[in-house]
Amino acid sequence: MDRLVDFRYDNAMEFGLYVHIPFCPQKCFYCDFNSYVLDRGIVENYLRALEREIDVWGKRAGRLRAQTVFFGGGTPTTLPAGDIASLLDRLRLWFDIEADAEITVEANPGTADGEMFAGLKAAGVTRLSMGIQSFDDRFLKDLGRVHTAQEAVSTFGTARAAGFDNLSFDLIFGLPRQSPAHWRETLCQALELSPEHISLYGLMIEEGTRFHDLRRRGDLALPDEDTEAEMLEWCMDALPQKGYEQYEISNYARPGFRSRHNRIYWRNEPYLGFGAGAAGYHQGMRYQNHRPLRRYIEAGLAGEFPVAASETLSREAAMGETMMLGLRLLDGVNRSAFRARFGEDPAERYAPVIEKLVRAGVLAVDDQAIRLTRRGLMVASSVQAEFV
Ligand code: SF4
Secondary structure, three states: OOOOOOOOOOOOOOOEEEEEEOEEOOOOOOOOOOOEEOOHHHHHHHHHHHHHHHHHHHHHHOOOEEEEEEEEEOOHHHOOHHHHHHHHHHHHHHOEEEEEEEEEEEEOOOOOOHHHHHHHHHHOOOEEEEEEEOOOHHHHHHHOOOOOHHHHHHHHHHHHHOOOOOEEEEEEEOOOOOOHHHHHHHHHHHHHHOOOEEEEEEOOOOOOOHHHHHHHOOOOOOOOHHHHHHHHHHHHHHHHHOOOEEEEOOEEEOOOOOOHHHHHHHOOOOEEEEOOOOEEEEOOEEEEEOOOHHHHHHHHHOOOOOEEEEEEOOHHHHHHHHHHHHOOEOOOEEHHHHHHHHOOOHHHHOHHHHHHHHHOOOEEEOOOEEEEOHHHHHOHHHHHHOOO
């Protein structure tokens, strides 16, 4: 791995820890995440490798303060709560996880019950991110999800009963045969449960998935781009009326419930990622761990950094990424924070491109920030690409 370069951790920045749990009860038909059907024979070794990886990073990074921890996957709730609690203890051995830290676990319906939630709560978990995806059993079946809509509703109730007051829903739109009316109904059902946070994902068809094969054979009737845009625009109007502010292209939250952990990514702030395929950004270096479980476990158990690839970003590249990621936030890229970090005002540094995008009506600039306009939100990826 490359020698680490200086990276200023100033007080304005937050620092996060991500732990990847790559196991799921079965593989969803659209999924290209680094996830594998649960194999109990591998879990024990995987957990030991994770602990070793946390140890080697802990020794190397020094005693950093962390404001967020995120257990993602995969489906972390395929493991007993005790395993998550042990991993948290291991992180606490090496990092100062602040008393009011946001500690999130991804919890999927059909894999978590009251005992699990009580265990997570006792371990200090403060937030659950629930993979609901749809409230229609036909669509859930088409997606290859293991749960029904009723199970999603009851898992939500169980989490509330266990005392979780910060719950997030993941929902997918643009599903095969989905109409805008159907999507509106999904959102209305979600709103009836009143979660604190909602993440909306447009279905992406990724190579290597069952959906990819179906589309190639012409067996996947997907909504067209205009229909997807209509679905997204409806949310941009309807969710704020229900008290959810859109604070990122795909994310909405009640006041005080924005995801702190994801904000670290969008502000291009530092984080360490542990686990197979996990990525991190530390002291100006981006790295990604080995994705195959056996390769990751082998390196982890040997006490090595299980890093497959790493790159130390040039100042130029770090600035471009900070613009690209920051534009995802509706608050945009804060000019004074950018100046404090890189010594340049982004409005001046990127003046020609900004001018062009402002003229096109997709970007707005004021004294505080550079941000996407509503029109810009609909074509965000092409606007972001102008900065890298
Ligand atoms: S639950 Fe999530 S990570 Fe697991 S297979 Fe389904 S989409 Fe992939």
